[in-house]
Amino acid sequence: MHIDYKTGEITWKWVIAVILGAFTISRIQNWAIPYITQRAGSWTVGRIIGAYVLESVVVATVVSLVVARLMEFTYSKPFSVNTYMGGVISFSLFTLVMTSIFVIEEFITRWRGSLLQEQELKQALLKAEFDNLKSQVNPHFLFNSLNILSALIPEDPKNAVGMVERMSKVFRYNLQNSDRNSIELESELKIVDAYLFIHKMRFGDNLQYNISVSAAKFPLLILTQGLLTLVENALKHNECSSENPLLIEVFDEKKWIVVRNNYQPKSRQFVESNNIGLVNLQTRYRLLTTEPVIIAQDEKHFTVKIPFI
Numbered sequence: 001m002h003i004d005y006k007t008g009e010i011t012w013k014w015v016i017a018v019i020l021g022a023f024t025i026s027r028i029q030n031w032a033i034p035y036i037t038q039r040a041g042s043w044t045v046g047r048i049i050g051a052y053v054l055e056s057v058v059v060a061t062v063v064s065l066v067v068a069r070l071m072e073f074t075y076s077k078p079f080s081v082n083t084y085m086g087g088v089i090s091f092s093l094f095t096l097v098m099t100s101i102f103v104i105e106e107f108i109t110r111w112r113g114s115l116l117q118e119q120e121l122k123q124a125l126l127k128a129e130f131d132n133l134k135s136q137v138n139p140h141f142l143f144n145s146l147n148i149l150s151a152l153i154p155e156d157p158k159n160a161v162g163m164v165e166r167m168s169k170v171f172r173y174n175l176q177n178s179d180r181n182s183i184e185l186e187s188e189l190k191i192v193d194a195y196l197f198i199h200k201m202r203f204g205d206n207l208q209y210n211i212s213v214s215a216a217k218f219p220l221l222i223l224t225q226g227l228l229t230l231v232e233n234a235l236k237h238n239e240c241s242s243e244n245p246l247l248i249e250v251f252d253e254k255k256w257i258v259v260r261n262n263y264q265p266k267s268r269q270f271v272e273s274n275n276i277g278l279v280n281l282q283t284r285y286r287l288l289t290t291e292p293v294i295i296a297q298d299e300k301h302f303t304v305k306i307p308f309i
Helices: 012-040 045-075 081-136 139-155 157-177 185-206 226-237 269-286
Strands: 002-004 009-011 182-184 207-212 221-223 246-253 256-262 294-297 301-307
Touching: 012 045, 012 081, 045 081, 081 269, 139 157, 139 185, 157 185, 182 185, 185 207, 185 221, 185 226, 185 246, 221 226, 221 269, 221 301, 226 246, 226 256, 226 269, 226 301, 269 301
Parallel strands: 207 246
Antiparallel strands: 002 009, 182 221, 246 256, 256 301, 294 301
């Protein structure tokens, strides 16, 4: 706004120019502040504040100079340095105020988002824990395992002892790690191997499995019980018989760990029920990483790739 102090008259051209300049600044800051916040990453607090201030001053200077030049063109006369400096200072103060408002709004939004994400993660973990508790006392798994044991003890005591050890590993793993978000790949592979060994004793040659993972990937983290869930899905929803042996493969591929099995569903219920487990898996991963869970199916294979965390 420009006032002629001699007449007290308000020059509305300046009013419009200032309003347009302020609107331009608010739109720029509305985009720039979230962008800077997102790019900041591991920046120090001082560096982040410096970035906000520098960006604000640059925006204010550019907008004020553009407004001044437009008004010079309108009035057909050059303005003094004091007029330019007054515009820069005024717009800078306004921009800093707008920046402060947008920064506070951005941090409140991110804080609320983190609370919501944490709540969603807790809900997903509670559901996963409930599912795990059900699997821990799964009567079919326990009944089949005990039947195998009863047959093995008189005929093959060594394998019977090995099976008991692996059963205890599976149950202990579920109990000790159900509240963890992520776990070392090596630990998950050991429990998957134990779980498949138990089912191998049940199905014999009808079940084949191969775990081939580079030792360099062992320290990397994955979703707790992510691999175990995929292996359970493969066993639960696919036929495993002498006519149709089931092959389960676990291997690493770049930034993913892959579970693949030959696709031979037991019934039409496979697609619906399997999707429920996979959706839960995808939800839990989405809360921990931006990398996607990749699901692929063709006539021969069903493949799921889960990313390292």
